[in-house]
Amino acid sequence: MSTHTELRAHVAAVLPQIIAFRHDLHAHPELSGSEENTARKVAEALTAAGIPHETKIGGMNGIVATVQGGKGTGKTIALRGDMDALPITEENNVPYKSQNPGVMHACGHDGHTANLLGTALVLNALKDSFAGTVKFFFQPAEETVSGASTMVAAGCMEGVDAVLMLHGWPDFAAGQLGLRVGPAMASSDSWRLTIQGEGGHAAYPHKTVDPVFVSAQLVTALQSLVSRELSPTEPVVVTVAMLHAGTARNIIAEKAELAGTVRTLNKAIRDSMPERMERIIKGICDSFRATYAFTFSPGTPPVINDEGIVALVREVGEELFGTENLITLKEPTMGAEDFSFYLEHAPGAMIRLGTGCPYLLHTPKYDFGDAPLETGMLLMAETTRRFLQ
Ligand SMILES: [Zn+2]
Ligand SMILES: [Zn+2]
Structure with a gap:
């Protein structure tokens, strides 16, 4: 002592x-x-x-x-x-x-x-x-x-x-x-996504590819990674923190911009998240005739x-x-x-x-x-x- x-x-x-x-x-x-x-x-x-x-x-x-x-x-x-x-x-x-x-x-x-x-x-x-x-x-x-x-x-x-x-x-x-x-x-990584559609008159949606509609499917579907794909005992956060599209109530937007964060305690899950996210993004964009640009930026482990x-x-x-x-x-x-x-x-x-x-x-x-x-x-x-x- x-x-x-x-x-x-x-x-x-x-x-x-x-x-x-x-x-x-x-x-x-x-x-x-x-x-x-x-x-x-x-x-x-x-x-x-x-x-x-x-x-x-x-x-x-x-x-x-x-x-x-x-x-x-x-x-x-x-x-x-x-x-x-x-x-x-x-x-x-x-x-x-x-x-x-x-x-x-x-x-x-x-x-x-x-x-x-x-x-x-x-x-x-x-x-x-x-x-x-x-x-x-x-x-x-x-x-x-x-x-x-x-x-x-x-x-x-x-x-x-x-x-x-x-x-x-x-x-x-x-x-x-x-x-x-x-x-x-947790780890903290960020991501950005542009959904490219085809804009047009809000009264004629069949002549457009609506990126707002596609975004809505995506915001929901991304949560399936946490709820249906990864173990419930592994904490993972997928947050869509930004969603921007549109300029007027009677125009279907050309594109939508989304961004957010991914958090997890597990290094293997962290490494797998860009592929998992892009698979869902690609699937949904393909389904609804949109194209996309996705970037996943590693932050901290x-x-x-x-x-x-x-x-x-x-x-x-x-x-x-x-x-x-x-x-x-x-x-x-x-x-x-x-x-x-x-x-x-x-x-x-x-x-x-x-x-x-x-x-x-x-x-x-x-x-x-x-x-x-x-x-x-x-x-x-x-x-x-x-x-x-
Ligand atoms: Zn601080
Ligand atoms: Zn501090």
Whole structure:
């Protein structure tokens, strides 16, 4: 337990700086891909602590910092925090309220970035207590799901044996952790479809090919993938989110434009969805004499948490915070996280960190708060040291 005393002292020592750092980020949020000032502040803090780091990873605002353990070479673990904010006008009245109109940290990435910086400072101070390497991924553009894939493409996962992240979670009280083995969040892919018909007078439908009629069949038929074709025990979402056609009440449209999303927890099902969808689209368009153009754009894979890494986090969490503060999540969610791109290259886990905020993520009153920072730093730092032992 003596190491925990030492660890707690180091976390307590950096906490005021990290709270102030989060307030500064919260007051000056930056949208996905525009995190220049956020990244500059992170880099300045790393420089001040003497922690080596690379900036502008993959041409974006990502930073990879490295702390080398003093006990020699060993395994490598990566810790990830995202830095971007959302196009939402903040409705909180806090001293650190957003000063950038229409932009706010409504997903709590201010907390994630501050937590990761604090963990870097603590592990840098404790580096003589472990072997191996810790990498810190300060990631841009999570909300637009281009940050993680860019960092991975730039090679940041080379030689990494495990990867870990925390996401602030308003459902749990501050200080509580939500753990789940296996699928934690869904894949998120998008698709677009143009149904080409033949327009004409609304009074003479027999002289047209009506793309609105074809769209109506399709919207219904696509749901048969979920209800009649895939196992009821496998969660899959097929959503037609956009459907645009027509210009006037007495004209049959030339074409209809549809778009939507597909979510699933199962990689094999995910890979099969473009073929399944196109088979139904083609069948219906052929039946009704329409033609089509279909594009399926892969987004993020599902987040699948590794059993061994979650067990390690649980062991450390129980020691630090007691069993009563560890919650086992019964269900995954169908939301997405681009953290899954790192998981394609090493086992890892996304851990939910309770914020106790009464408001939902992505809403104008969400606030990560200061209370979860101590928990987050303790957990990340000690899990890292334990992994590297
Ligand atoms: Zn978000
Ligand atoms: Zn988020």
